[in-house]
Amino acid sequence: MKPSVRTSVLMLYVLLICVEISSQNISPRKLEQIKAEVAGYKDIAKSIINHAVYGSAQNRSYERLALFVDTIGNRISGSDNLQNAIKYMYKALQDDKLQNVSVEAVKIPHWERGKESAMMVQPRRKNLAILGLGGSVGTPAEGITAEVIVVSSFDELHRRAEEAKGKIVVYNQPFVSYGETVQYRSRGASEAAKVGAVASLIRSIASFSINSPHTGWQYYENGVQKIPTACITVEDAELMARLASRGVKIVVNLYMGAVQHPDADSFNTVAEIVGSKYPEQVVIVSGHLDSWDVGQGAMDDGGGAFISWEALSLIKDLGLRPKRTIRLVLWTGEEQGGVGASQYYDMHKKDISNMDLVMEADSGTFMPLGMQFSGRPQARAIMSDIMQLMEPINITKLYDNADGTDISFWMEAGVPGASLLDDISKYFWFHHSEGDTMTVQNPIWMNLCAAIWTVVAYVVADLEEMLPR
Amino acid sequence: MKPSVRTSVLMLYVLLICVEISSQNISPRKLEQIKAEVAGYKDIAKSIINHAVYGSAQNRSYERLALFVDTIGNRISGSDNLQNAIKYMYKALQDDKLQNVSVEAVKIPHWERGKESAMMVQPRRKNLAILGLGGSVGTPAEGITAEVIVVSSFDELHRRAEEAKGKIVVYNQPFVSYGETVQYRSRGASEAAKVGAVASLIRSIASFSINSPHTGWQYYENGVQKIPTACITVEDAELMARLASRGVKIVVNLYMGAVQHPDADSFNTVAEIVGSKYPEQVVIVSGHLDSWDVGQGAMDDGGGAFISWEALSLIKDLGLRPKRTIRLVLWTGEEQGGVGASQYYDMHKKDISNMDLVMEADSGTFMPLGMQFSGRPQARAIMSDIMQLMEPINITKLYDNADGTDISFWMEAGVPGASLLDDISKYFWFHHSEGDTMTVQNPIWMNLCAAIWTVVAYVVADLEEMLPR
Numbered sequence: 035m036k037p038s039v040r041t042s043v044l045m046l047y048v049l050l051i052c053v054e055i056s057s058q059n060i061s062p063r064k065l066e067q068i069k070a071e072v073a074g075y076k077d078i079a080k081s082i083i084n085h086a087v088y089g090s091a092q093n094r095s096y097e098r099l100a101l102f103v104d105t106i107g108n109r110i111s112g113s114d115n116l117q118n119a120i121k122y123m124y125k126a127l128q129d130d131k132l133q134n135v136s137v138e139a140v141k142i143p144h145w146e147r148g149k150e151s152a153m154m155v156q157p158r159r160k161n162l163a164i165l166g167l168g169g170s171v172g173t174p175a176e177g178i179t180a181e182v183i184v185v186s187s188f189d190e191l192h193r194r195a196e197e198a199k200g201k202i203v204v205y206n207q208p209f210v211s212y213g214e215t216v217q218y219r220s221r222g223a224s225e226a227a228k229v230g231a232v233a234s235l236i237r238s239i240a241s242f243s244i245n246s247p248h249t250g251w252q253y254y255e256n257g258v259q260k261i262p263t264a265c266i267t268v269e270d271a272e273l274m275a276r277l278a279s280r281g282v283k284i285v286v287n288l289y290m291g292a293v294q295h296p297d298a299d300s301f302n303t304v305a306e307i308v309g310s311k312y313p314e315q316v317v318i319v320s321g322h323l324d325s326w327d328v329g330q331g332a333m334d335d336g337g338g339a340f341i342s343w344e345a346l347s348l349i350k351d352l353g354l355r356p357k358r359t360i361r362l363v364l365w366t367g368e369e370q371g372g373v374g375a376s377q378y379y380d381m382h383k384k385d386i387s388n389m390d391l392v393m394e395a396d397s398g399t400f401m402p403l404g405m406q407f408s409g410r411p412q413a414r415a416i417m418s419d420i421m422q423l424m425e426p427i428n429i430t431k432l433y434d435n436a437d438g439t440d441i442s443f444w445m446e447a448g449v450p451g452a453s454l455l456d457d458i459s460k461y462f463w464f465h466h467s468e469g470d471t472m473t474v475q476n477p478i479w480m481n482l483c484a485a486i487w488t489v490v491a492y493v494v495a496d497l498e499e500m501l502p503r
Numbered sequence: 504m505k506p507s508v509r510t511s512v513l514m515l516y517v518l519l520i521c522v523e524i525s526s527q528n529i530s531p532r533k534l535e536q537i538k539a540e541v542a543g544y545k546d547i548a549k550s551i552i553n554h555a556v557y558g559s560a561q562n563r564s565y566e567r568l569a570l571f572v573d574t575i576g577n578r579i580s581g582s583d584n585l586q587n588a589i590k591y592m593y594k595a596l597q598d599d600k601l602q603n604v605s606v607e608a609v610k611i612p613h614w615e616r617g618k619e620s621a622m623m624v625q626p627r628r629k630n631l632a633i634l635g636l637g638g639s640v641g642t643p644a645e646g647i648t649a650e651v652i653v654v655s656s657f658d659e660l661h662r663r664a665e666e667a668k669g670k671i672v673v674y675n676q677p678f679v680s681y682g683e684t685v686q687y688r689s690r691g692a693s694e695a696a697k698v699g700a701v702a703s704l705i706r707s708i709a710s711f712s713i714n715s716p717h718t719g720w721q722y723y724e725n726g727v728q729k730i731p732t733a734c735i736t737v738e739d740a741e742l743m744a745r746l747a748s749r750g751v752k753i754v755v756n757l758y759m760g761a762v763q764h765p766d767a768d769s770f771n772t773v774a775e776i777v778g779s780k781y782p783e784q785v786v787i788v789s790g791h792l793d794s795w796d797v798g799q800g801a802m803d804d805g806g807g808a809f810i811s812w813e814a815l816s817l818i819k820d821l822g823l824r825p826k827r828t829i830r831l832v833l834w835t836g837e838e839q840g841g842v843g844a845s846q847y848y849d850m851h852k853k854d855i856s857n858m859d860l861v862m863e864a865d866s867g868t869f870m871p872l873g874m875q876f877s878g879r880p881q882a883r884a885i886m887s888d889i890m891q892l893m894e895p896i897n898i899t900k901l902y903d904n905a906d907g908t909d910i911s912f913w914m915e916a917g918v919p920g921a922s923l924l925d926d927i928s929k930y931f932w933f934h935h936s937e938g939d940t941m942t943v944q945n946p947i948w949m950n951l952c953a954a955i956w957t958v959v960a961y962v963v964a965d966l967e968e969m970l971p972r
Binding site: 100101104105107157158160163243244245246268269272273276277280329330463464467468469471472473 | 569570573574576626627629632712713714715737738741742745746749798799932933936937938940941942
């Protein structure tokens with residue numbers, strides 16, 4: 035199909051979808067009926083919670099995750115490890131006797147870190163712990179040796195643009211929040227290149243550090259010189275900022291063997307419990323299977339992926355079968371910007387009218403606090419009642435603004451979305467670092483996360499009506 | 504002097520000291536007089552606190568420490584960095600116009616880490632972050648490749664002694680407290696060697712980890728084979744424990760280029776404010792200048808050393824001159840077991856009757872909580888009153904059991920000792936690791952630490968009587 039034709043067809047789809055979505059308001063009376071229906075799930079919710087938290091499924095998602103990440107290791111997009119992970123899960127989901135276990139082919143980026151190192155060579159020799167950023171170009175074989183300019187913001191960089199020419203820009207921006215501060219990682223290299231810098235080193239996007247560098251994806255702006263870029267530790271950024279503030283000349287040698295390969299073949303991994311009455315209507319529970327190439331990817335997003343699998347296992351264990359299909363999707367290539375999920379959306383958006391709820395857990399599986407939800411007020415009212423079913427574990431809160439790169443494509447098109455809210459106070463201590471391992475996981479928390487995740491997925495999938503849009 | 508003669512002379516000394524110390528009890532009336540005298544220091548204490556916390560000396564110890572550690576870096580026993588640090592401080596103390604600035608020659612260990620690495624090669628290749636332990640022998644050039652046995656205690660090692668032969672022992676002991684758990688680092692290698700192990704890897708002695716290895720000294724037992732030994736991260740110890748619990752065979756390659764050189768020349772660094780009335784009587788304030796060869800040694804023990812320097816600076820700034828001498832000692836070779844301080848004790852113990860109080864800050868300079876004190880009840884009563892002078896900053900508590908390797912020699916001989924108690928809840932997160940940097944320091948906390956440290960040193964040094972022993 036030619037691009038112009040494709041665009042027209044796409045626009046038609048969007049129009050149809052909008053019409054469809056806007057037509058789904060329900061009457062107040064109907065809403066009350068649904069809320070009453072929700073209240074009837076009290077015993078089922080209790081049995082799910084009991085099985086997950088106190089019963090024979092206790093600690094299962096934790097144990098399964100430990101076995102998986104200990105066996106496979108981390109799983110960056112395009113790596114053999116990720117391929118092995120997908121094979122592992124394909125077999126595990128079949129062994130778990132889930133339905134319609136399948137993989138759906140997509141293309142994902144294949145960036146390889148290679149060897150890398152950085153050394154402050156002036157005013158004294160000091161090794162700098164670094165992690166090159168995903169998508170970065172490498173350096174020449176001898177590395178790049180240049181004087182450093184330290185800035186604390188893009189504003190300062192722009193004010194001192196003349197000084198930055200030919201230098202390595204070190205960003206020592208304070209950590210405000212991940213959402214706000216991550217822009218230095220995402221576009222720090224291109225901003226530095228625009229003022230003539232030869233490389234950029236970015237203070238890791240972390241709220242706490244034990245000299246830990248954190249990686250992540252970065253985006254080169256079109257038409258701007260691609261310069262090598264890596265994250266350094268909070269400690270080293272602060273060290274260089276102090277030295278610079280004293281007028282000390284700093285010189286750094288940066289070596290990065292990073293290579294961008296052609297896109298690789300990969301797969302979203304799928305399994306289902308097929309609905310008894312409306313099998314074509316779907317609730318998605320999901321997490322992503324890929325990770326960064328450091329640590330074990332146990333938190334980001336092993337935990338989210340494995341409580342999603344657990345949801346299907348718990349429902350199957352209890353002999354439950356919802357009216358609608360519950361579909362587990364383990365996304366691939368999330369860390370590069372939801373690459374696998376974006377293609378999944380393109381392949382399945384024709385069925386958007388049957389997509390009841392998209393759920394993703396991708397912010398840790400620490401102590402759960404509740405559920406985040408994006409959708410119309412009527413849907414929110416129903417979700418809020420569903421959360422009351424969590425009374426036995428006293429985690430009944432519904433928050434706004436569901437969050438999840440992989441489900442964002444559906445949510446932007448109007449499908450209700452839900453994400454797990456947990457205690458993320460330490461999440462960015464470990465995120466995208468060597469610290470993302472099973473050590474941060476706690477089976478008790480994972481049991482609770484899985485219980486909430488399962489009750490929500492099951493009840494939404496079993497209600498007589500889809501959630502109003 | 505022949506050893507036997509020396510022993511006799513030493514015993515005579517000890518006898519004399521004991522007589523002297525036991526003769527220093529004072530009458531209840533005298534004690535009340537001293538307590539009244541202490542109460543008279545309220546205004547002086549306030550002026551010291553004001554100067555340190557709100558006045559022109561605000562943040563000085565922090566700024567001085569930052570300049571020092573940023574310029575010198577870490578300072579392991581026997582290194583050029585430590586020599587540079589001593590030269591730096593000798594000049595800085597002279598520039599600060601303190602009295603009797605001097606260095607006193609001692610011999611200290613010179614162990615060099617060299618290059619080191621560890622790789623789990625079975626069941627899959629995974630780099631293990633390690634830090635070789637101080638004093639460890641190296642491995643052959645090709646490293647040591649052997650199967651791993653994971654144990655959680657010495658008891659388990661002894662029960663499974665037969666299995667350990669020819670293997671690398673991985674200790675995955677839980678962290679109970681530093682005092683209790685550090686035995687695995689201190690003697691883990693020799694215990695492993697006794698059952699025929701070829702190397703030992705010890706879970707870092709840390710209460711929290713972001714994949715951070717922590718080094719430290721270890722002691723080979725006489726007559727036991729010396730095997731290479733290093734600390735691994737909590738995460739990797741737990742990983743190998745999980746793998747082993749599943750019956751998975753683990754093989755590790757360990758390479759360590761560690762070398763033990765002959766003992767090196769070094770110096771304890773000294774400066775004084777000479778007493779106006781009893782200059783031969785001394786209050787020591789101290790910290791150690793050496794550190795491990797990772798991070799910046801900003802916490803262990805840069806902070807303690809620099810608040811001790813600050814005490815002399817604050818007293819000098821305010822034009823105060825105590826009756827007794829306040830002596831700053833910056834110890835060398837502490838990390839290898841108080842090696843510099845032990846020789847200082849030997850050189851100066853003839854003056855023990857004039858040693859009023861030995862103070863060391865070597866547990867961080869986080870938010871101060873009070874002072875720890877070791878001494879007789881009468882001395883404790885006086886110290887307790889001195890702590891009441893800290894009422895303006897509301898840190899008035901006196902605790903038991905002063906702690907400090909370098910002052911332990913004096914305390915064991917009966918001299919009263921004091922150490923700073925601060926909030927050490929994160930201390931062992933950074934201790935002996937790359938995380939020991941200026942980033943963990945806070946100028947406000949250091950101001951408060953310095954204020955308390957100074958008031959105690961000054962008042963004790965200025966009282967008409969030495970502390971009762």
